[in-house]
Amino acid sequence: MTTKVVTQKQIYKYFTIHIITTIIMFMIGIVLQQSGYSAPLGVLIGACIGIVITFLSIAFAKRRPDAFFVHYGADIVTRWLHYPLMAFIIMTNLLLVAINLWEIQDLLLQFYLTGTPSWIILGLCGLCISYMARYGIKSMFRAAEGMFYLSMITFIIIPYLVHSNMEWFLARGFATVASVKEAWPTAYHLGSIFGEASLILYIYPYISQATYTRKTTIRFTTLAALMVICHLIPILIVLGPDLAQNLNYPELDIIRLIKSGSYLETLDPIIIALWLVSIFIKLSFILFVISHMLSRILKLKYSKPLIYPICTFIIVSTICLAQSHTQFFSMHNGGVSTCVYISQLIPLLYYVIDVMRKRRKQMEEESL
Amino acid sequence: MIIIAIAYIVIMTYEVYYMKRRSVPIKPYVVLYCFMFIASELLYFFKDEFQLITLIKVLFAPIESILLFK
Amino acid sequence: MRKLTISLLLLMMLTGCWSSEELNDQAFIGVLIIDRNDDGIEVTFGVPLTTNLASGETSGSASGGEVFGYFSRTAPTLEEAMQKVQGDLSRRANIGQNRNIVVGRRFAEEGITPVLELAARNPNIRMNTNMFLVDGYAKDEVAKATVTSERFFISLLNKYVEHRTALQTTIKDFMLSKASGGDGLLPIINFSDNTEGAMVGKSSTVGTGGAAIIKKGKLVEPILTPDQTSAAQSIRNQLGNYFFSIESPTENGWIGLYSTSVDVKTKIVKKENKYHIVIKPTSEVEAIGNNSTMNFAIYEDVKKLEDSIDQFSDQLHADTMHVIQQTGADVFHFDRYMMVKYPQDWRKIKDHWREYYRDQLAIDIDSDIRIRRKGSTVRSFKSQFIEHNEGD
Numbered sequence: 102m103t104t105k106v107v108t109q110k111q112i113y114k115y116f117t118i119h120i121i122t123t124i125i126m127f128m129i130g131i132v133l134q135q136s137g138y139s140a141p142l143g144v145l146i147g148a149c150i151g152i153v154i155t156f157l158s159i160a161f162a163k164r165r166p167d168a169f170f171v172h173y174g175a176d177i178v179t180r181w182l183h184y185p186l187m188a189f190i191i192m193t194n195l196l197l198v199a200i201n202l203w204e205i206q207d208l209l210l211q212f213y214l215t216g217t218p219s220w221i222i223l224g225l226c227g228l229c230i231s232y233m234a235r236y237g238i239k240s241m242f243r244a245a246e247g248m249f250y251l252s253m254i255t256f257i258i259i260p261y262l263v264h265s266n267m268e269w270f271l272a273r274g275f276a277t278v279a280s281v282k283e284a285w286p287t288a289y290h291l292g293s294i295f296g297e298a299s300l301i302l303y304i305y306p307y308i309s310q311a312t313y314t315r316k317t318t319i320r321f322t323t324l325a326a327l328m329v330i331c332h333l334i335p336i337l338i339v340l341g342p343d344l345a346q347n348l349n350y351p352e353l354d355i356i357r358l359i360k361s362g363s364y365l366e367t368l369d370p371i372i373i374a375l376w377l378v379s380i381f382i383k384l385s386f387i388l389f390v391i392s393h394m395l396s397r398i399l400k401l402k403y404s405k406p407l408i409y410p411i412c413t414f415i416i417v418s419t420i421c422l423a424q425s426h427t428q429f430f431s432m433h434n435g436g437v438s439t440c441v442y443i444s445q446l447i448p449l450l451y452y453v454i455d456v457m458r459k460r461r462k463q464m465e466e467e468s469l
Numbered sequence: 470m471i472i473i474a475i476a477y478i479v480i481m482t483y484e485v486y487y488m489k490r491r492s493v494p495i496k497p498y499v500v501l502y503c504f505m506f507i508a509s510e511l512l513y514f515f516k517d518e519f520q521l522i523t524l525i526k527v528l529f530a531p532i533e534s535i536l537l538f539k
Numbered sequence: 540m541r542k543l544t545i546s547l548l549l550l551m552m553l554t555g556c557w558s559s560e561e562l563n564d565q566a567f568i569g570v571l572i573i574d575r576n577d578d579g580i581e582v583t584f585g586v587p588l589t590t591n592l593a594s595g596e597t598s599g600s601a602s603g604g605e606v607f608g609y610f611s612r613t614a615p616t617l618e619e620a621m622q623k624v625q626g627d628l629s630r631r632a633n634i635g636q637n638r639n640i641v642v643g644r645r646f647a648e649e650g651i652t653p654v655l656e657l658a659a660r661n662p663n664i665r666m667n668t669n670m671f672l673v674d675g676y677a678k679d680e681v682a683k684a685t686v687t688s689e690r691f692f693i694s695l696l697n698k699y700v701e702h703r704t705a706l707q708t709t710i711k712d713f714m715l716s717k718a719s720g721g722d723g724l725l726p727i728i729n730f731s732d733n734t735e736g737a738m739v740g741k742s743s744t745v746g747t748g749g750a751a752i753i754k755k756g757k758l759v760e761p762i763l764t765p766d767q768t769s770a771a772q773s774i775r776n777q778l779g780n781y782f783f784s785i786e787s788p789t790e791n792g793w794i795g796l797y798s799t800s801v802d803v804k805t806k807i808v809k810k811e812n813k814y815h816i817v818i819k820p821t822s823e824v825e826a827i828g829n830n831s832t833m834n835f836a837i838y839e840d841v842k843k844l845e846d847s848i849d850q851f852s853d854q855l856h857a858d859t860m861h862v863i864q865q866t867g868a869d870v871f872h873f874d875r876y877m878m879v880k881y882p883q884d885w886r887k888i889k890d891h892w893r894e895y896y897r898d899q900l901a902i903d904i905d906s907d908i909r910i911r912r913k914g915s916t917v918r919s920f921k922s923q924f925i926e927h928n929e930g931d
Contacts, residue, residue, distance in 0.1 A: 196525070212662055220472070270806070274879035286537055341875065343717045347659070357665050358711075399497060406484040406498055410505045413476050417509040421516040432522045436529025439536065 105309035107242050112308065113321045115245035115386070116298050118252055120151075120325040122379045123294055125256070125332055127204050130349050131433055132333070135286040137342040139279040141330045143287025148326035150288065151295020154445050155318045158299035161452040167306050170448070171397040177455050186447055187398055193444035194391050195411075197297075198384050199418045200437065202226060203429065205380065206419070212353070213370065223416045226381065231412040233385035234392065235405055238307050241386045248379055255375050256328055260335040262359045262368075267338045274342070275334070290433070293441040295322060302448055303390050388412060470513055477506045563589075566630040567637075569607070569693040573654055574643030574677040576613060580653070582620035583611035583678045584632060587691065607691055609682045617653045635663045639696045640670050640710075641728065643677030647751065647758040652721065655756065658710045667709040669700050672725040672751045674762070680730045684745050695745055696728075703779035705747040706772050713753075716878070718892040719869035721756040724763070724771055754868035754893075761862060770859040773801045773820055774871055784828070785851055788843035792831025792921065796848065798824040798908075807876040814881075815901045816873050820852060823911040829919035832926055836917070845910055852906040860902045867897040 124132075132140050165173055175183045206222045214222065233240050298318060301308070308314060336351050339358065345351050356369045389404075392411055396404035423429035481502050488495050512521075570585035588608045612623035625632055640658070642651055651670075658664040673680050681692065689695045699705040706726040713723045729748040750768040752759050763771065772778045778801045784793045801822040808815050826835065833840055863870055874892050878885045888895050916923075 196521070199521070268875075270876060271879055274882075277879055278882045289537060340711070341715045343720070344711065344714045347714075353662075354666055358667050399501070401497055403493060406488060407501065409480045409484065410477065410502050413473070413480065414505045414509050417473060417512050418521060421512045421519075421521055423520050423522045424517070428520065428522060432525060434530075434533070434537075435522070435526040436533045437525060439529040439533045440525060 105307060106239050107304070107307045107309065109308070109310050109313050109317045111242035111246055112301070112314070113317050114249040115242050115382070116318075116321045117324050117328075118245050118249060118379045119297065119383045119386070120295060120321070121252070121256065121328050122376055122383060123201065124291065124325075124329050125352060126208070126350075126376060126380075127201075128290065128294070129333065129336065129352055131430075132287045132291070133336070133342070133345045133351060136283050137278075137346060138274045138337065139281070139284035140287055140333050140337070141275060142279050142281065143284035144291055144326055144329050144333065146281075146284060146288035147291030148295050148322050150292030151298065152318060152322050154292075154296035155298045155301065155322070156315065157452065158302040158445075158448050159305075159314050159318065161448050161455070162302045162305040163311070164455065166311055169306060169397055170302055171394050174451060177451050177458065184398065186450075187394060190444045190447060191391055191394055193440055194387050195415055195418065196437075197441065198230075198387050198391075198415050199422055200432075201380065201384055202415065202419045203422050205377070207426065207429075208350070208373075213373070220416070220420060223419055226384075227412045227416045229381050230385040230388055231408050233381065234389040234412075235408050237405075238304065238389065241382055241389065244382050248375075248382065252375060252379050253328075255372055256332070259356060259372070260331055263335055263339055263355055266358050267335060268341075269338065271338050271341065272334070274337075290438045293438040293445070295325070296442070296445045298322070299445045299448070300387070300390055303394060388415070470510060473509050473513055474506075477502065477509070564630050565633040566628050568632055568634050569637065569691065570639045570641060570681075570696070571634070571637055572609070572611070572641045572643075572677045572681055573617070573646055575646040575649055576676075578613045579615040580617050580620050580646070581611055581613040581678060582617060582624055583609050583681075584624050584628070585609050585681070585692065586628070586632075609678065611678055617657060633663075634661070635665075637664065638668055639693055640668055641677050641681060641696075642670065642672055642725070644672065644674050644758065645676070647672055647725065647753065650756045651753065652756040655710060655713055655721070659714065664710075666711045669696065670708050670710065670725055671696065671705075672727050672758075673730070674727055674748070674751075675730075684730050687744055692745070699726075699747060703772070703777055706750055706768055706775070707777060713756075715872045716875050718874045718889045719872050719896075721753070722868045722870050722872070723753050724750045724768075724870045725753055725758075726750050726768070727762070752863060752866055752868050752870060754866055759866045759868060761866075763859065763862065766855060767859040767862065770855045771863070771870075773803055774805070774818060774856065774860075776801075776803045778803075782827075783851070785844065785847055787829075787831035787833045788847055789833045789840055790831045792829075792833075794826060794831060794833065794844065795828030796824045796910075797827045798822045805871075805873075805876065807873070807880055809881065813899065813901060814877065815903050816876065817903045817905060818856065819905045819907065820856070821907045823909050824848070825912040826910060826914050829914075830921060832919060832922040834918060834922070835913040841910060845908060848908045848910075849906045852908060853904045856904040856906070857902075860904070864897055864900070864902065867893045869893060869896050873900065 132143065136143050162170070171187060174187070177183075178186075202223060205226060206219050209222055210217065210219060233244065298321070301314065301318075305311065332352070336345055336355055339355060340348070340351060348354055353369055356372060359368060388408060388411065392404045392407040395411070396402075396407055401407075423432070481499070484498065484502075485495055488498065566584070566586045568584045569587055572583035572585060574581050574583075586608050588606055592606050610624050610627050612620050612627065614620035614623055621632075640654060642654065654670075658666065658668060684692070686692050686695055689698065700707045705728075706724060708723050708725055713721055727748040727750060729746045731744065731746060747765075748768075749763045749765050750771060751762050769778060769781060773781075779799070781798050781801070782795065783798075784795045786792075787794050801820050803818060803820045805816065805818050808817055829835070833844070835841060869892065873896065874885075874889070877888070
């Protein structure tokens with residue numbers, strides 16, 4: 102069924118939430134450790150990388166706007182190449198969901214739900230995610246439309262609330278101390294996150310007004326990059342680069358420094374609750390794409406029955422992902438971003454082969 | 470392990486029941502479910518000896534260290 | 540039948556939390572007091588005793604017993620002492636509501652680094668916990684002091700910081716920069732006995748005193764006087780109300796002045812290959828007492844007075860900075876200014892920043908203070924009513 106049910110505005114709101122929630126809660130500690138003052142520059146470069154990857158995917162999708170990629174991919178390259186590549190993409194996306202779930206369970210267990218066994222948290226999160234994915238493509242984007250304004254208000258209000266702690270002279274460091282060489286690791290890691298918008302390729306037939314997708318891409322990437330920078334700059338100015346590098350979750354420490362009234366000083370549970378809903382929306386979308394692709398590859402008509410088992414498999418993978426905190430964080434420098442980049446750039450291979458084949462066909466027709 | 474088995478059995482019963490009601494061919498789905506069940510149980514059984522992260526690190530760490538100029 | 544199974548399954552959602560935390564099972568720590576004695580580190584938890592509070596609500600602390608309890612234990616390390624104290628408490632200690640840490644002098648002399656490390660690493664202890672120093676043995680002084688103007692000792696400490704009566708130093712202030720990490724100023728809490736200091740009725744109370752200089756986590760001499768502490772507060776842009784007096788420029792006598800806020804701007808400039816930190820306090824003061832025959836209506840006299848106030852402020856700040864700079868402790872973290880403005884030169888100096896700070900960094904103070912109001916009377920009492928009658 103290729104009814105066009107997803108509008109451009111929904112895509113804009115969904116992908117903004119998709120990108121922001123991942124970066125702000127998980128990646129800021131690592132970004133500051135690797136780049137310090139050059140972090141905003143790294144975010145900008147990463148956003149450019151993400152835009153380039155997404156444009157490539159969209160340009161490829163535009164060639165056949167009404168068919169699903171998993172179907173016509175077998176015609177472009179041979180079946181023997183197509184199915185292993187699709188399997189690789191599915192495994193990478195499964196891994197992405199597992200990694201995000203692991204980080205959620207780590208954050209909640211460490212600060213808020215000490216004593217709870219991890220499989221209960223994972224089971225509940227998995228239940229929420231699979232419910233939303235089961236409802237179909239419309240549910241995620243409608244949920245994103247609803248959460249968008251609330252999330253934006255929460256993310257914008259935090260820098261405003263800590264403004265009394267800021268030492269403005271430190272802002273000069275962004276111009277004098279920042280360098281591209283320091284910013285490159287950040288740009289590399291964040292580029293893979295901004296590039297997750299290339300999942301648009303797999304749901305392209307569902308998008309209405311598809312000719313405007315490029316403009317929407319630029320808009321949501323810009324907004325996401327702006328929001329992330331609006332968070333990085335206050336963290337660096339309030340805590341200073343040396344202290345911010347040493348903290349695992351600088352975001353939570355910033356929230357605890359809010360002085361205006363004793364109620365707002367313990368604001369972090371509210372922020373966590375709102376952010377958790379946003380990240381469930383993101384994970385359910387990826388789960389939907391996985392089950393959709395799997396059902397099309399195996400030529401099954403319905404993708405709904407696959408969602409619960411895939412989710413259970415993901416939960417088991419999350420439990421078996423890493424034994425300790427240290428082992429998990431060694432992965433961040435150990436290749437996850439490269440894995441994700443490869444899965445995002447696989448459509449580029451198809452694009453090149455498709456263009457070459459079409460040209461060869463044109464030349465053959467002309468010579469005839 | 471038992472909890473994983475219970476979860477899979479509940480899910481399979483639920484899905485098969487509804488698929489039969491709507492007369493959808495259940496064989497490919499059941500094969501897939503069994504495959505995923507066995508994979509989950511294997512992963513869980515060997516979770517102390519083999520972590521998924523080692524797989525990623527072995528495959529991709531060399532590439533990443535080149536790209537990051539370390 | 541199906542509805543029955545579904546409703547029974549839904550009952551499983553009524554289970555509530557997996558690991559619930561009852562309020563009555565927890566002891567919320569109000570103040571953490573750490574000191575060192577001959578057997579090791581002594582940790583004291585200051586805990587409000589909620590059972591006495593609840594029953595003694597209307598009649599105060601006279602019936603029912605004390606409202607604040609101090610539980611302490613000694614052990615070789617901080618964490619072992621905390622475990623021992625927990626062994627004395629009947630409830631589980633919850634440090635999440637703690638806002639104040641008080642250290643004793645001996646502990647500060649041997650290094651406050653264990654406390655900073657504990658506060659930074661433990662996710663439950665907040666980074667903006669205020670720190671105070673007691674010039675003596677902390678637990679004894681705090682436990683025997685009578686707090687009369689507030690209900691609890693901790694409310695007193697919180698209000699000192701909130702109303703800017705005492706200098707505010709948080710845990711975060713020690714960690715702002717690597718080159719000057721562990722340097723800071725700790726405000727001192729005075730406990731006066733019956734001979735001087737605050738008194739309410741017959742009991743002696745708590746008050747603020749000077750400040751102690753901490754270098755690399757250890758206390759160094761000298762201890763700043765209260766005036767010097769006020770100057771340090773103003774450099775940190777924390778000075779609120781301040782009373783002071785100046786010699787009158789025209790006649791002998793003094794003029795009393797009062798400033799509500801001092802706005803301080805700090806920056807670094809490079810003059811002839813030497814770095815100068817320029818501190819500019821600006822303020823608008825009111826005259827609240829004129830014990831000379833100076834006439835506020837004469838503009839030149841007022842200008843002279845303003846110049847002598849500027850001089851007074853420059854002198855006070857320069858003396859304080861001199862005292863602090865001699866110890867080599869960069870308590871205001873001036874290295875951050877250099878790092879952002881001159882990063883190439885900073886890279887050469889940063890390994891021996893403290894020596895550079897002590898020997899070669901010049902600190903210039905440039906005050907600009909105006910007299911905003913001169914009070915309700917036109918001429919001073921002395922000149923209107925006393926000196927007026929001659930030959931008496």
